[in-house]
Amino acid sequence: MDRSSSSKSRDASIPPGVGSSPVHLEGHLDLTAGQATDRGLRAANEDCMGLRIPEGPTRTLKGVAAVIADGVSSAEAGREAAEVCVQSFLSDYYGTPDSWTVKHSAQVVLTALNRWLYAKSHGTHEAHRGYVSTFSAVVFKSRTAHLFHVGDTRIHRLRGDRIELLTRDHSTRISDRDCYLARAMGMDAHLEVDYQEIEILPGDCFISTTDGIHDWIGTEEIAETVQEGLASGQPFEEICAAVAGRAKRAGSDDNLTCQLVRIDAVEPAETDELVRALTRLPFPPPLTVGDRIDGYRIERELHASPRSQIHLVVDEETAQRFVMKTPSVNFEDDPAYIERFVMESWIGRRIDHPAVVRIVDGPRPPRFLYHLMEEVEGETLGEWRAARETVEIRDVVELVEQIAGGLRAFERMEMVHQDLKPDNVLVDREGRARILDFGSCWVAGIHEIAVSIERDVALGTASYSAPETRWGETAGVRSDLFSLGTLAYELLTGQLPYGEAIESCRAPKDFERLEYVPSHHWNPMIPIWIDGALRKAVSLRAGRRYETFSEFIYDLKNPNPRFLRGENRPWIERNPTRFWRIVAAVLLVLELGTLWLWLG
Incomplete structure (x- = not known):
């Protein structure tokens, strides 16, 4: 057996205090893990495996990672590719912002890693060497296992007496023993990784294997070997070695690698503990x-x-x-x-x-x-607007562009501000906008962590918040775009795009009664194309808003031909809700008239 390990300990490579987090988020995610690999009948072992089990804040915010890779034997640099996949993922994943979700963090790392492997195999002096490897990883965070998979390595879950294959092979079989990979790390410039989230329970065992094992013994044999080892109290690395040994005795002529992770406890901090x-x-x-x-x-x-x-x-x-x-x-x-x-x-x-x-x-x-x-010397955006009887459109657009730049900084960290309003923006002595107050922010990575207290659902200020936030949802950038569009509208007109009625809206049906008031109704100096940009930004349906802040800012500064049609647009485009209400009413009248004639 070439390499094996088992661990319930902390990650000694992470110094205390680095990446500190709010201590109240630290629940209990306890696990035992082990791994083993054997080159088998091959001259070299092209498999690679790795575990990272940090303690404290890092475990809370980033989780525990188990990775397995199998360098493609037909590629000369398969072994190096597998090692790079495992080592780089375990290093770079934990270097991503702790506000990012597991999915986003891993996909950013894997995309960069795939590009590097592909570049090494194409267009360099090493192009004759193929840097290609399969890859499977499980990241355990809070109550969820996040699976990332490409190639024909496999991840199984053993729950009680039932074993389930969680991944599918990206390969094409041409005979009983021969198959070709359809997807792998470094194989193509574009990487498509299978991803799924699975709820974890105490006692769950996750078993990862390379094809040197699962091509020679079935899932039931893998489960039987693991269960026997657990029942007899064997160290986890010995259980993994036993799985590899069983496949070897079955005739495997490939490298054999097995990883085993058992969830021992998973629960958020108790309420009393959290409050303390x-x-x-x-x-x-x-x-x-x-x-x-x-x-x-x-x-x-x-x-x-x-x-x-x-x-x-x-x-x-x-x-x-x-x-x-x-x-x-x-x-x-x-x-x-x-x-x-x-x-x-x-x-x-x-x-x-x-x-x-x-x-x-x-x-x-x-x-x-x-x-x-x-300290920022200046005034709030509300005070800035109140001090001016009229404002220049270009001044408003400049301020809105600066605010959009700040919101992009939140977006890059997978955060949504959720409470953008005039009182939460300062204008300093040089006329620069500064966003403040982060008490209502939604943080994607924190949202993944279960807590034992009930959090408020509707945050932010009703007049400026996107409709979906009222029932605890977020549309990411598009939610903050609604607030930014409302802010821009108010700076230009002194009014709200849907009037004061929006403050009393709570459910989706309440918002259906709202009607957008064109900004040039209040300020005739506003061009139709700017009103078109504002209308799109504050759409009550998130899917109809801009996808990015840049698109909104561009349309505020450059006439969009689509908006130049203005009020000449078909009524169904200008006010679809009212259009379909009237159509429904007309159809109802016609139906009643037809019924009356028929009965008469």
């Missing part, structure tokens, strides 16, 4: 000008609401000025509120863009719950 973690730091006492907290002196109050207070503070040691945001004591017993407040600083530290206000770390560990922001 969230309330580790107490709420600050009520603060007034001149008060001191953690070495900061309160200079003045900038904003106060029932949910939070914002003060300008000065560090008494360095004389540096910061903006301090503190939670409201009204929510001391609300875990969902405290979680959002904690997450706000976590999110802010991961966004670095000129159009986003920076969250900063203070020089001393905090003794109370608050966070510090850079």
